[in-house]
Amino acid sequence: MNKSxxxxxxxxxxxxxxxxxxxxxxxxxxxxxxxxxxxxxGRITPRELAxxxxxxxxxxxxxxxxxxxxDPKGEGKAYFRQVALHDDRFLPEFEKIAGFxxxxxxxxxxxxxxxxxxxxxxxxxxxxxSVVPQTLPHFRPPQELTREQIRATISHHADAARxxxxxxxxxxxxxxxxxxxxxxxxSRFTNQRTDEYGGSLENRGRFMCEMIDAxxxxxxxxxxxxxxxxxxxxxxxxxNTEDECFELxxxxxxxxxxMISVTVGWQxxxxxxxxxxxxxxxxxxxxxxxxxMLPDVPIAFGVRLPNPEMADACIGNGDFxxxxxxRPLLADPELLQKAAESRMAENRRCVGxxxxxxxxxxDLPYTCTMNPALGHEVEPETAITPAAxxxxxxxxxxxxxxxxxxxxxxxxGHTVTVFEKGxxxxxxxKSYAGIDLANSDDLLSVVRYYEVMAEKLGIxxxxxxxxxxxxxxxVLHQYDVAVVAAGARIDxxxxxxxxQPGLVVDALEVAAARVKCGHRVVVLGxxxxxxxxxxxxxxxxxxxxxxxxxxxxxxxxxxxxxWRHTAWVEDLKIECLTGTxxxxxxxxxxxxxxxxxxxxxxAADTVVGAVMRCGNxxxxxxxxxxxxxxxxxxxxxxxxxxxxxxxxxxxxGVRI
Amino acid sequence: xxQGISAHExxxxxxxxxxxxxxxxxxxxxxxxxxxxxxxxxxxxxxxPGRMLVWERTGGDGMKAEVRPFxxxxxxxxxxxxxxxxxxxxxxxxxxxxxxxxxMKAALRRGELFLFVMKSRDALIDAGWDEFLxxxxxxxxxxxx
Numbered sequence: 118m119n120k121s122x123x124x125x126x127x128x129x130x131x132x133x134x135x136x137x138x139x140x141x142x143x144x145x146x147x148x149x150x151x152x153x154x155x156x157x158x159g160r161i162t163p164r165e166l167a168x169x170x171x172x173x174x175x176x177x178x179x180x181x182x183x184x185x186x187x188d189p190k191g192e193g194k195a196y197f198r199q200v201a202l203h204d205d206r207f208l209p210e211f212e213k214i215a216g217f218x219x220x221x222x223x224x225x226x227x228x229x230x231x232x233x234x235x236x237x238x239x240x241x242x243x244x245x246x247s248v249v250p251q252t253l254p255h256f257r258p259p260q261e262l263t264r265e266q267i268r269a270t271i272s273h274h275a276d277a278a279r280x281x282x283x284x285x286x287x288x289x290x291x292x293x294x295x296x297x298x299x300x301x302x303x304s305r306f307t308n309q310r311t312d313e314y315g316g317s318l319e320n321r322g323r324f325m326c327e328m329i330d331a332x333x334x335x336x337x338x339x340x341x342x343x344x345x346x347x348x349x350x351x352x353x354x355x356x357n358t359e360d361e362c363f364e365l366x367x368x369x370x371x372x373x374x375x376m377i378s379v380t381v382g383w384q385x386x387x388x389x390x391x392x393x394x395x396x397x398x399x400x401x402x403x404x405x406x407x408x409x410m411l412p413d414v415p416i417a418f419g420v421r422l423p424n425p426e427m428a429d430a431c432i433g434n435g436d437f438x439x440x441x442x443x444r445p446l447l448a449d450p451e452l453l454q455k456a457a458e459s460r461m462a463e464n465r466r467c468v469g470x471x472x473x474x475x476x477x478x479x480d481l482p483y484t485c486t487m488n489p490a491l492g493h494e495v496e497p498e499t500a501i502t503p504a505a506x507x508x509x510x511x512x513x514x515x516x517x518x519x520x521x522x523x524x525x526x527x528x529x530g531h532t533v534t535v536f537e538k539g540x541x542x543x544x545x546x547k548s549y550a551g552i553d554l555a556n557s558d559d560l561l562s563v564v565r566y567y568e569v570m571a572e573k574l575g576i577x578x579x580x581x582x583x584x585x586x587x588x589x590x591x592v593l594h595q596y597d598v599a600v601v602a603a604g605a606r607i608d609x610x611x612x613x614x615x616x617q618p619g620l621v622v623d624a625l626e627v628a629a630a631r632v633k634c635g636h637r638v639v640v641l642g643x644x645x646x647x648x649x650x651x652x653x654x655x656x657x658x659x660x661x662x663x664x665x666x667x668x669x670x671x672x673x674x675x676x677x678x679x680w681r682h683t684a685w686v687e688d689l690k691i692e693c694l695t696g697t698x699x700x701x702x703x704x705x706x707x708x709x710x711x712x713x714x715x716x717x718x719x720a721a722d723t724v725v726g727a728v729m730r731c732g733n734x735x736x737x738x739x740x741x742x743x744x745x746x747x748x749x750x751x752x753x754x755x756x757x758x759x760x761x762x763x764x765x766x767x768x769x770g771v772r773i
Numbered sequence: 774x775x776q777g778i779s780a781h782e783x784x785x786x787x788x789x790x791x792x793x794x795x796x797x798x799x800x801x802x803x804x805x806x807x808x809x810x811x812x813x814x815x816x817x818x819x820x821x822p823g824r825m826l827v828w829e830r831t832g833g834d835g836m837k838a839e840v841r842p843f844x845x846x847x848x849x850x851x852x853x854x855x856x857x858x859x860x861x862x863x864x865x866x867x868x869x870x871x872x873x874x875x876x877m878k879a880a881l882r883r884g885e886l887f888l889f890v891m892k893s894r895d896a897l898i899d900a901g902w903d904e905f906l907x908x909x910x911x912x913x914x915x916x917x918x
Contacts, residue, residue, distance in 0.1 A: 248845075248846050249889075250846050250854065250889035250891050251890050252888050252889055253890070254890045254893075254894040254906065255894045257893055258892065353884040353887075354887060387884065668907070669907060680910070683910055684882070687879075687882065
């Protein structure tokens with residue numbers, strides 16, 4: 118960072134002190150995601166170390182290392198490859214991580230994560246204050262903790278904290294975020310005990326207070342952070358009210374914690390807390406309330422607050438003291454440098470797709486839609502390195518796959534020209550993003566990033582230019598490499614017979630507003646394209662019916678977002694005929710037939726085809742004998758989605 | 774309670790429940806014999822003994838319904854438990870001749886019906902609950918939203 122860096126965000130980059138520790142800015146890297154990069158027994162891997170070295174270099178004043186489970190049985194273990202801290206044998210790797218953070222100038226905090234209700238992944242059961250069954254099928258049946266087990270659990274936490282400090286961490290953190298053990302004791306929903314650990318708010322909070330006390334005694338002089346919900350979002354289940362959450366926060370404050378990180382929601386909460394359907398800044402009021410209630414306790418906050426400018430303003434207003442951020446730094450580890458140097462237009466924004474968490478709950482290592490290198494830092498072949506032979510590269514298609522490839526290839530020193538038959542960067546994705554109900558601006562930020570980077574890096578963009586054999590003949594031998602990133606189109610072979618050609622319009626054309634729909638619309642296909650088009654049309658006053666041959670809708674939608682489309686379809690009252698296929702289309706409408714063979718006619722002014730897509734692959738054959746190297750990436754190969762397009766394009770770009 | 778029927782009277786309307794189960798035999802066909810689900814009025818989860826309505830797959834082809842005591846989560850002995858607010862239970866009962874599963878789905882979304890799974894996901898899948906959970910949109914419920 119240069120000397121003037123940070124002047125535009127004076128509060129965020131203000132120095133601070135935290136207890137006896139000077140902190141270089143007001144940013145705390147939050148341990149919000151477990152990476153699942155480690156060994157099954159909790160040992161840290163070289164993959165994890167490579168990732169944490171990148172995290173250490175983000176420039177955050179405080180860096181929290183991902184949650185380690187503290188007990189030898191693994192009752193606290195929630196994730197398939199979560200790190201462990203129940204034995205000294207794990208310490209050498211923790212020492213390395215603390216070293217990375219210190220070398221980069223940060224304060225190192227180790228989170229201790231006992232997942233309680235969501236734990237016991239290897240055991241077939243979980244432990245809780247009371248036996249309250251699970252509401253989500255992928256968690257384990259509960260067992261009630263005895264008093265002795267409660268004492269042992271507190272002791273495990275204190276031992277883990279002592280180990281973290283021994284490994285060189287400056288402080289520790291315990292967490293009730295998302296409904297972990299601490300939250301299970303605090304909440305009326307899961308704590309139905311009748312002994313001194315249950316009943317009144319003070320009794321429910323006793324476990325938390327005893328744990329705070331035990332860790333403080335085990336690690337004198339080392340600060341302790343506690344993550345506590347400002348809102349559980351579990352009220353309908355009988356959980357704590359917001360007022361009770363704040364009473365518990367006050368209790369933690371009185372017990373001597375050194376920082377409170379205000380969080381929102383449980384994993385099983387019936388509403389969103391961090392998805393992109395929640396507007397940035399939505400939960401800021403909770404941090405403000407915490408700060409007003411506990412003016413002397415440092416407050417960290419960052420739930421659905423991905424924007425450093427907003428965070429700077431909040432700190433300036435006194436809403437909280439530290440911006441706690443994780444996913445935006447997964448998406449772009451250079452976020453803070455870019456913010457400090459007023460280069461936010463170059464930021465790869467976290468679009469809240471929850472790819473990271475969707476994978477985590479499938480026991481897979483997390484990856485990031487926006488950052489294809491995440492999790493591959495240990496593999497030199499996925500890094501951007503100077504090309505040994507500088508080439509002249511043509512990329513066909515300015516969608517995400519093509520632009521990612523172009524950017525990576527250009528950064529390596531190649532000369533890159535992107536040919537786009539449309540009139541703007543973004544391809545089909547831009548049209549889709551423009552009608553997305555969740556947060557159009559998040560998705561459109563991806564396109565803006567490509568526009569900025571193309572200009573900054575000197576990538577030539579030729580719009581309104583369709584690549585075909587004729588054009589290729591005119592530029593023969595000018596390019597060494599062609600990359601076909603021409604995207605996909607609706608596979609018209611899958612459409613029903615039509616009375617006359619052109620009765621079924623392409624959903625992508627509708628999304629791009631190149632086709633205007635009549636009032637009554639039938640959408641054939643309930644994948645993400647069909648759903649997004651249908652939802653958008655409905656919000657604009659059209660009468661919409663969806664016809665889907667599968668039994669369920671949203672088959673190609675990311676697991677964490679399927680429910681969102683289901684809810685929208687219901688909320689918008691879109692008629693959805695599943696297990697039903699279109700038999701034929703006339704100018705008056707569509708005849709459909711369901712699994713039982715029952716036919717029905719649906720009157721329609723417009724029929725939109727949103728069936729499976731096929732890649733635009735014709736150029737592969739046409740260009741094969743016209744250029745030295747010919748590659749493909751993204752939907753042109755196999756139509757999928759944004760994540761795969763970005764990752765495909767990047768991987769190809771770093772290899773050419 | 775809507776239309777003057779108490780929650781316990783609704784549970785006891787066995788002919789109506791069994792007629793509905795027979796109509797939706799396809800949804801429950803994948804279940805192994807002995808697999809069961811219970812509907813318990815929310816108020817009964819807090820009093821002992823409460824009552825619950827159990828839908829159980831019989832050794833034959835069908836499903837049977839019967840009212841049993843609810844003695845707490847630990848001993849309820851079913852695979853899946855729904856705790857229902859009074860209005861949710863009444864709405865499902867009213868919808869029995871029409872779209873009861875659709876009404877259950879709607880009640881879940883309105884927060885008038887709460888799902889508890891009493892077995893692990895793998896055990897539920899092995900027992901054949903997949904189809905039923907999907908019908909109610911429950912398979913879509915993901916963590917960390």
